[in-house]
Amino acid sequence: MKKKICVIGAGLGGLSAAIRLANKGFEVDLYEQNSTPGGKAGEIKEMGYRFDTGPSLLTMPQVIKDLFSECGENIDDYLSINRLELICKYFYPNGSIINAYSDQDKFGKEIDEKTSDNSASLDKYLTYCKTIYELAGDLFLTKDPSSVSTYLNSKALKTLLNVGKIDPFRTINEANESFFKDQRLVQLFNRYATYNGSNPYLAPATLNIIPHVEYNQGSFIPVGGIYSISKALYKLAEKKGVNISLNQKVDKIILENKEVKAIKVNDKIIKYDKIISNVDVNFTFKNLIKNFESSESKRYEKKLPSFSGLVFYWGIKKEFPELETHNILFSKNYKKEFDDLFENKTIHDDPTVYIYISSKLNKDDAPSEKENWFVMVNAPHIQNQNWENEIKTARKNVVKKINNFLNTDIESLIEFEKIMSPVDIQNRTGSYLGSIYGISSNDKFAAFMRQSNKSKTVKNLYFCGGSAHPGGGIPLVILSGKIVSDIIQKEYQ
Numbered sequence: 001m002k003k004k005i006c007v008i009g010a011g012l013g014g015l016s017a018a019i020r021l022a023n024k025g026f027e028v029d030l031y032e033q034n035s036t037p038g039g040k041a042g043e044i045k046e047m048g049y050r051f052d053t054g055p056s057l058l059t060m061p062q063v064i065k066d067l068f069s070e071c072g073e074n075i076d077d078y079l080s081i082n083r084l085e086l087i088c089k090y091f092y093p094n095g096s097i098i099n100a101y102s103d104q105d106k107f108g109k110e111i112d113e114k115t116s117d118n119s120a121s122l123d124k125y126l127t128y129c130k131t132i133y134e135l136a137g138d139l140f141l142t143k144d145p146s147s148v149s150t151y152l153n154s155k156a157l158k159t160l161l162n163v164g165k166i167d168p169f170r171t172i173n174e175a176n177e178s179f180f181k182d183q184r185l186v187q188l189f190n191r192y193a194t195y196n197g198s199n200p201y202l203a204p205a206t207l208n209i210i211p212h213v214e215y216n217q218g219s220f221i222p223v224g225g226i227y228s229i230s231k232a233l234y235k236l237a238e239k240k241g242v243n244i245s246l247n248q249k250v251d252k253i254i255l256e257n258k259e260v261k262a263i264k265v266n267d268k269i270i271k272y273d274k275i276i277s278n279v280d281v282n283f284t285f286k287n288l289i290k291n292f293e294s295s296e297s298k299r300y301e302k303k304l305p306s307f308s309g310l311v312f313y314w315g316i317k318k319e320f321p322e323l324e325t326h327n328i329l330f331s332k333n334y335k336k337e338f339d340d341l342f343e344n345k346t347i348h349d350d351p352t353v354y355i356y357i358s359s360k361l362n363k364d365d366a367p368s369e370k371e372n373w374f375v376m377v378n379a380p381h382i383q384n385q386n387w388e389n390e391i392k393t394a395r396k397n398v399v400k401k402i403n404n405f406l407n408t409d410i411e412s413l414i415e416f417e418k419i420m421s422p423v424d425i426q427n428r429t430g431s432y433l434g435s436i437y438g439i440s441s442n443d444k445f446a447a448f449m450r451q452s453n454k455s456k457t458v459k460n461l462y463f464c465g466g467s468a469h470p471g472g473g474i475p476l477v478i479l480s481g482k483i484v485s486d487i488i489q490k491e492y493q
Contacts, residue, residue, distance in 0.1 A: 002027040003492065006263055006272040007242075008250045008288070009430070011039025012474060013464035014278030015233040016067060016481025022240040023071045024489055029272075030242050031265060033249035038230030039278070039465070040429055040436070041474065047416045048367040049315040051374055052226040054436075056356040057087075057326065059213045060475035061220050064229065067478060071240060078232040080223040082361070087219045088326040091405050092184055099324075100188065102218055115182040125179040125189070128167075129212035136166045136206060167205035175205035187334050191352075194378060196472050197306025197437030199338045207441060213475075221325065225358045225365060229474065253277075253288045259459035276484055278465040281451040282432035294457035304442060305381040305435035306472075307341045308422035310394055314373040315366070315416030320406065323371075325360040329353040329405050341380050342442070347394045351377040353401055370415075375402075381433040382422050391421055431467075438467030453483045462487065 003026050007018045010032035022028045036042060040054035058064075061081050068075040075081075083102065090098045098114055101107040104126065108119025167175055172193050176186045190200035192210040222228045237244060245265075252264040253275055262271045277284040285297035330352050331337045337348040356374040359366035366372040377394055402410045422434025432438075439450065451468045455461040464480035466472035 003273045004029070004271070005488070006031070006270070006275045007278060008253075008263070008275065008284075009039060009278030009465065010034075010037035010234070010244065010246070011278050011429070011465055011477065012041055012230065012233060013466070013468075013477035013480045014039070014276065015230070015237055016478040017276050017278070017462075017464050017484045018242045018481075019067065019071060019233065019237050019240050020482060020485035021488060022237070022242045024485065026488075028242045029270075030237065030244045031248045031250050031263075032244070032246050034428065035247050036230075037234040037244075037246070038227060040425075040431075041226055041230045043225065043227035044313055044418060046418070047315055049313075049370075049372045049416055050225065050358075050362075050365040051313045051372050051418075052356070052358060053311075053313075053420070055226050055474050056358070056374060057084075057214075058220040058222065058226065058229070058474055060217060063475040063478050064232075067233075067482070068236065071236060073236060073239075075232075078235060079228060081220050082223065084219045084221060084325065086324050086326075087214060088328060089324040090184075090188055091327065091329045092187075093330065093332045096184065098184060098188065100215075102215065104215065107215070111185065115185055117180050117182045117185055121180055121185075125176075126212065126215055128175075128179070129208050129210075130216055132166050132206060132209045133212045133216075136209060167208065170205045172200040172203050172205050172207055175208055176200075184330075187330055190334060191328065193441075194307075196441050197308075197435060198441040199342055201335055201338055202342075202442035204441070204443070221358070221361055223362065225362055226474075250288065252290060253284070253461070255289060255292060255458065258457065260461050274460045274462065274488060276462045276464060278463075278481075279430045280432045280438065280465070281463055281467045283430040284463070286432075287430075289458070292458075296451075296455060296457040303439040304342075305433050306437035306440040308379045308381050308425060308431075308434040308436055309376050309420075310347065310379040310391065310422070311420040312373075312375040312395065312398065313416075313418040313420070314375060314410075314414045316371045316373050316410070316413050317369075317415045318413050319369055319371055320357075320408075322406065323355060323357060323360075325357055327355040327357075329355070329401055337378070341378055342440075345380040345383045345385060347377060347379050347390055347397075349393075349397055350401070351394065351397060353377055353398055355402075379422050379434075381435045382426060383433070387421050387423055391419060395419075436466070437472035441471075453480060454487050 005026045005028045007014045007030045018028045018030045042053040044051040065075050087100045108122050176189045180186050193200035193203045250263050250265050254262040260275045262269050331350045340346050340348040354376045357371050359372045426434040462484045464484045470476045
């Protein structure tokens with residue numbers, strides 16, 4: 001008799017786990033409370049505009065390719081992925097612009113011409129980032145940190161013997177200032193802390209693994225936008241026999257003697273051998289497992305959540321040739337911006353503005369001679385703020401900033417608008433306090449602080465997704481699904 005597995009949440013982590021387990025012969029039921037799969041990687045379609053709702057850039061595409069290969073499928077039959085020539089265009093308050101090219105020589109030339117640093121500084125920095133990845137990548141990204149066997153091999157031993165080279169004792173900012181004299185470049189590379197919702201002035205420099213992934217390995221966008229990844233995985237899940245139930249909210253995980261036994265959905269009790277939660281860890285313990293407290297749930301509750309985001313989806317009735325697919329309008333005082341986020345729990349009055357325009361690459365994402373703008377500022381996690389006021393003030397500051405940088409009147413060009421606040425993120429995705437990335441990494445031991453993929457206090461309960469190990473972002477949540485499926489398969493061998 002096939003073992004029955006329940007997966008709660010059809011985000012990319014849940015889809016990854018469900019696909020792999022179904023492919024290995026398990027009977028897998030996948031439940032999603034929303035009408036579409038993808039979790040944070042969703043989409044909005046209105047008035048001829050299409051927007052990706054969450055992630056806007058793909059790194060480590062091999063992770064997705066490996067998933068399809070594992071299932072005996074050719075990814076090209078499901079998804080087409082294009083490498084970006086220009087990763088991001090950075091606008092600074094002093095009027096300068098730096099183009100971050102994927103080609104290292106081209107990016108180096110940009111640094112030679114526009115900054116007080118040079119291409120040699122960039123080469124040295126990216127080599128340093130690569131060293132961190134080679135020492136820590138396999139250990140921290142692809143393995144179960146709670147398993148003793150993870151550390152009993154030559155690769156893990158090499159990492160432990162070279163712990164200084166993964167740079168856990170300096171902050172991201174301290175490390176970046178040691179490589180670059182030009183503060184604009186320090187700010188550019190400090191920004192990568194935001195990829196997992198952390199503060200570059202507190203988070204360990206080990207996170208400088210991220211620039212290696214983006215520059216040395218490449219940055220990508222699929223044809224049809226990021227949501228095409230969700231659609232491709234959903235299609236693969238169907239083909240592999242995953243039983244998918246959309247618009248089905250799981251109300252409760254039922255325990256018996258600290259062991260999962262069943263779920264309650266639509267007043268029905270359905271028994272399972274194992275349950276995987278792709279929902280935020282804190283939400284799982286607080287809302288799905290009723291009347292249960294453990295050292296595990298209490299520990300996670302005490303951790304500082306990552307920051308959240310405030311997103312404006314704008315249909316713009318004009319094309320802006322001076323903008324690229326990905327653009328950053330930097331704040332004047334970057335440290336103050338993070339102090340406001342984490343200490344004052346408010347959006348900075350001069351926020352860094354991120355503008356993602358997928359129609360630059362995928363013309364079908366906007367009507368002719370128009371653009372789809374995904375405009376995002378970092379926002380604090382939910383903590384008694386008046387969000388109506390926060391949104392109103394932030395929107396005013398964002399409009400003013402865009403007008404100043406682009407010498408335009410952007411308000412007059414907005415013909416469609418939808419807003420997603422931290423409260424909306426919490427309600428739609430179950431993210432605890434609206435934090436997009438689970439707990440923050442503002443701690444030198446952050447890599448070891450995330451929720452293990454297998455619960456330590458509830459038997460046969462597992463976790464994947466951005467709040468669990470190894471963390472947020474498309475490749476990592478897909479890897480979390482792989483780690484969970486590997487653990488479960490081993491338990492039945």
